[in-house]
Amino acid sequence: MLSIKNLQVAIEGKDILRGLNLDIGAGEVHAIMGPNGSGKSTLSHALAGRDGYQVTGGEVLFDGRDLLALEPEQRAHLGVFLGMQYPVELPGVNNMMFMRESLNAIRRARGEEELDAVAFMTRVRDKARLVDLDEKLLKRNVNAGFSGGEKKRNEILQMAMLEPKLAILDETDSGLDIDALRVIAGGVNALRSPERSIILITHYQRLLDYIEPDFVHVMVGGRIVRSGDKSLALELEEKGYGWIEEEAA
Amino acid sequence: MSPTPDTVDELIRSGYQHGFVTEIESDTVPAGLSEDTIRMISLKKQEPDWMLEWRLKAYRHWLTLEEPEWAHVQHPPIDFQAISYYSAPKKKGDGPKSLDEVDPQLLDAYNKLGIPLDEQKALAGVAVDAVFDSVSVATTFRKNLAEAGVIFCAMSEAVREHPELVQKYLGSVVPHTDNYFACLNSAVFTDGTFVFIPRGVRCPMELSTYFRINEAKTGQFERTLIVAEEGSHVSYLEGCTAPMRDENQLHAAVVELIALEDARIKYSTVQNWYPGDEQGRGGIYNFVTKRGDCRGDRSHISWTQVETGSAITWKYPSCILRGNDSVGEFYSVAVTRGMQQADTGTKMIHLGRNTRSTIVSKGISAGQGQNTYRGLVRMAQRAENARNHSQCDSLLIGDRCGAHTFPYIEVRNPTAKVEHEATTSKISEDQLFYCRQRGLSEENAVSMIVNGFCKEVFNELPMEFAVEAQKLLNITLEGAVG
Amino acid sequence: MMTADLQRSWVEQLISDANAGLPGQDLAWLDSARADARQAVAELPLPNRKQESWRYSAVESLLKNSFRPAPDDVSELQALDLQNWLLPAYEAYRLVFANGHFVPQLSSGALLPAGVTLGNLRTALAGDSEWLARWFGQTANHTEHLFTALNTALANDGALIHIAAGVEVDRPIEVVYLSLGQETAALVQPRNLVVLEAGAKATLVERFIGSGEAGYFNNNLTEIALRDGASLAHYRVQDESRNAWHLSSLYLAQDRDSRYLGTTLAFGAGWARTDYNTRFSDQGAACELNGLYTAGDRQVTDFHVNVQHSVPGCASRERFKGILFGKGRAVFDGRILVDKQAQHTDAHLTNDNLMLTRDAEVDTKPQLEIYADDVKCSHGTTVGQLDPEQVFYLRSRGIAVDAARKMLCLGFAGEIIDTVELQPLREYAAGRLADTLNAAVVEE
Ligand SMILES: Nc1ncnc2c1ncn2[C@@H]1O[C@H](COP(=O)(O)OP(=O)(O)O)[C@@H](O)[C@H]1O
């Protein structure tokens, strides 16, 4: 479904991703771990098409299409969802209205019919329950004044609403207490399906206790330096990143 | 992907939707200004002598004044002799007694603007006074209003029919000595709306005036007077449009509001005068004096404005908070693009005890637009426990525009409290990306973010118009980005 | 004659009387600067309320005094006199001016570290004035400001400070301006120049001290040039006599990556105004301006801050706080201008005022003028009294109402006083403020 070959990305002329390879099949869950600054968020932004991330080499195919040639919203229309490490606040923009615009923009792009108000409301309510998000937050402005945990839930809610084909969750677990973590994991697991692939970027093994990955990768210095199954995450938990960094150096 | 100067150009070019001209025979006096012009206007309006004298006094004072030069507003000198001070669609007979007598072409013009004057088709619960160039051509729902005791009519009619009220209140908030353009208006004003809400009455419908400048080389000098007696409530809205013309046209209005004890006046403006083309050719000079007098205790005056049009906007809807516990509010969205200049804000003059004022100003500058907030908050010596909070935010789109904030704060009472904040920002790349990641087009994302920026103000508009205002903003910003 | 004419003739008289005594008349560069300034004095209108920069600053009381230049003779001044004014536990390189004239016997002459030049204008003009010629009048704007023009036209004496490239001065440099026993309406016009070459670092303290009831006018002007990477901490304490007029005009030119931290503490004078003007020549420069002012007892205190961002990537922070009591009046006018090309500017200004009494008055006017889109700019202003809830809270803990109010005022001012990094000076300022507040609370 997603095939990343020798991806190189620079920010303001500084090379961050230095030849990254990754293949993700339909229905797979991949965890990416790695020390701070290794380029995990850069990868997620580059996949979503954030301005300012210059692709200096390599290619990314998504269902056989050249993902890098597309605008961010076109990627979203194809089903790429990025749950951000730091979700942005949109003052004055109503959360519900935003999700409806977003959902319908994607449906329109796919030639599907827009959801009417009633169908939309039903869906939001369902999904909000799934991530245990207080309905009051739906009426507030997007992420404005939300706590860290509320922002993350709101991201998962949007993911649930949009039912993406590829969900990239960038440190969705950071800063969450154990209950919130369970809820988020529950939301993600509910979305697992044979058609949907998930990239989990995380620092913590504990998330992987709840969402069992098919593969675990370690990123160091803008490359994936080691891949394995979930036991690799346990090993990392025990030994830290030092030994891999040394090996990679 | 952020709004680059190129894409902002497109924004600037997005069309003005109300630029059509109505071909209608009109009675337009030759250009020029003198005592004779004023006598002629007064005669055409069949005014009593006192009104003519009032005008002449203002005119004689105006002759002694010099046109002001404003620090942040630039325009070529105005030739006051090149303007025609009166233009009215030719009337069949003595002026419309009922809607059936209104020229169908006029009705059609208003239909095109989305303001059906036919009461059956009109927006439910909104009465309209339609002012076309210098005259009021129709006023709807008068019967219903009269039953409630509300007077809602053209100013010229009020001068004839309710002289005691007009004499008592006209010029009592904005005297002719107030400023250059208010003085000119006092001399030559042609029409406008008069509203009187008697004691204890809640006006049963929204009142509105729709101003249309149609004729070339004319100025529009309307005069609006709203009096809310003790305990009464009224919500009033004005809208403004004009054809696209190469010349600059002057619109110098005066609006006076008077709120007696426990009265509430809500005054909303959606101003969409023709802004001129992208080179800055044409467009309306909108030089307006608006002031509300909270005369009675616990009275409340609220100004809400959405200013998207005009080549130059110069207006400071203000509140004199005379009554104890009176409240003044100012909510403003001003958008400038192309070569537009807006210099707008408010004055909150706190005289009474426990008076409160709130100022929320949102300025959006795009293209080469210049947007200035200018405001005064004065806490007089006896304004015990008075409070003001002001928030002025500017949003810049592109790097050729400007956003300026000039608040003046004068405090003479230690128990008064004033807080003022101002910020300047652009639409952040992060916000844009976030929206696009969720599948929204860039254009949609911009309009959503801008609407969010203005939300506090739109929330203050009467429901029917909040939607209109949002649409107008979207049209104004159409093509803002690639 | 009309008042305005009288005032005009005062200015003209000053100019025409001046020539004889002025130093450096043989220097062409100085002569032409003075000539320009004289011309400006003749052409500039006298300040009045119709001018935006004098809108709230009642200047009439100043203009009607016909101040005359102070006589030169300060020879009777003894080291002992100075002791009264010095701060304890405080080592500094010092320049002392009395009634506008340099007092060598009270100033530190020798023993300066290499690369540090301290001197006075009058002496320097008589000797090697090469670097002076390069900097004098370069940052001050005498074509727009009358009092700047007046200072320039009559430039007579003042402090000169030059720090060579890369030199970090080991002690603060202190300039003391004493105004002593002046019976007549005397005019003193210190003309100062501070230049820090690339990478130099220094702390400068200026103290304005007036004794007794003297009703003089101190129209001082300081030009400050910070070259690439230079860094200056500049603390000013204005403690003029209660009948004095005081106008400080500061002109600051900052080059790439330079740092300026300025704090003015304004306690004294009957009428005082401080004008800060900042310009940046290149990116990476940062300017922080702080001010604390108190005014009571019919005092008028006024700050004008004008920060111009005309190049990209510079930062400025302006924080000003005032406490008003009695019939005290405060004026604040703070302008941030961001030119079109000054992208990535970061500029924030705040002005907060506490009014303790009925007859106090505040006029404040923060301004943003922004022509670039990718900037972070804001301003905020508050005017109010002490929070009754806070006062109540303290009282409920057994603190007397006066003490509670004083405590809250000190807390309010603390943010500014704490920007003074020299401990003795900080303590002096806190004490000085406490004294002022004692008097204020009593007065109330
Ligand atoms: N906008 C940016 N400008 C410059 N450098 C950046 C920017 N964003 C990220 N970087 C740098 O790229 C590297 C990788 O960052 P990131 O992808 O956020 O790492 P991770 O998510 O793995 O912690 C870091 O060295 C970071 O400093």
Ligand SMILES: [Mg+2]
């Ligand atoms: Mg990261």
